[in-house]
Amino acid sequence: MKLVYFASVRERIGRPEEELDLPADVATVGDLIGWLKGRGLEYEAALSEPRAIRVALDHVHARPEAKLAGVREVAVFPPMTGG
């Protein structure tokens, strides 16, 4: 699965995107964030505040309970500050 990161999440993880094979028990957005946090200190720093993390699945905002099955691109980023 392709993961893309933006803004402070991108800077803290240290890369804009990566291809990852998810374990079978990572089924939802919430599962994914929890699993990513275990991948290293840079991920833990980027994702330490769950309320400050947003996720989009294939360009659509998603809640923690959203399923990952069939998704091609997951984006992880902080709350938006455009406009």
Add this chain to the structure above:
Amino acid sequence: MKLVYFASVRERIGRPEEELDLPADVATVGDLIGWLKGRGLEYEAALSEPRAIRVALDHVHARPEAKLAGVREVAVFPPMTGG
């Protein structure tokens, strides 16, 4: 006292302005409208619906109870429809 009329009020009274000497007992905006209505059929037609008449004293919107003393120009017109 100078009176000026606008829009449907001007058309019904048949003139844009006139100079009138008010009787001493015409003290307020409400008195003036009542007195004007007695001046002829054209005035009565123009002022028959008090809710559809607005008055300004020296370029400032005024209520029926507003005093006329010291005023130089009284404007009588229907509700505004600009914008």
Add this chain to the structure above:
Amino acid sequence: MAAALRIAVQAGPFDMAREAAAARAGRSDVGAVVTFTGVCRDEGRTLAALELEHYPGMAEAELTRIAEEAAARWSITAATIIHRFGRIAPGEDIVLVVTASPHRAAALEAASFLMDYLKTRAPFWKKEHPHSGEGGWVAAKGSDDEAAEKWK
């Protein structure tokens, strides 16, 4: 916040882009510029033209009072109101409001307030000239009074 107010009552057209540029010029604390342009509709192709009558002197005075009230209620850096009079054809502009502010809510609310207030308080009257049949004075709308009331 000292707001730059510009009021104009004129027969000719206005340049919206120039007015918007002027409303933000020379300040580095402007974060939001809002323009509202009121346009003459053709009312289902029935309208030949609108005729805008106004009360010279009071029109400028009342628009100034309305702009001053907006500047007192919102932290705006500029407010512009330009209202045309005379004959106006469908597709032509009637009125322009511009507001500038550090913040978007102030600019948007002040523009909305200016339009609601000038609709019910500025001494202008519209007469419709249809392509055929009788025209007449446009009736004031109760909904306009309600819109103005909500700012009380």
Add this chain to the structure above:
Amino acid sequence: MAAALRIAVQAGPFDMAREAAAARAGRSDVGAVVTFTGVCRDEGRTLAALELEHYPGMAEAELTRIAEEAAARWSITAATIIHRFGRIAPGEDIVLVVTASPHRAAALEAASFLMDYLKTRAPFWKKEHPHSGEGGWVAAKGSDDEAAEKWK
């Protein structure tokens, strides 16, 4: 009412007057045109520039969804959203919203809704580059969430 929607995500500047003219062109039922321009402030002369990061693809998709929602909720004839990305200096434009409608309230409310929604939903992030000292990512405002919530 079929609304003409125009969405653009671009590095370069936009022409507000041209966009406003396009949003009302070819229709004779437009009575109100509203523009909102978001401008980069200099934050008391401390800011050298903003850097706008965005999520290509999703930015366009999300702005389209927001415009479609506005068109479903208000009787607008056109809605335009243009959002810039990259380095933006104080005084430069960041975002443009244009709405056109037969009626003023619809045009004003739809513009306000579009700004509130894009602030909290469109995938753009601002980083501040000050003249001196450390800059950093702009924190999201709770007031922006509240502004977006009021349309629910």
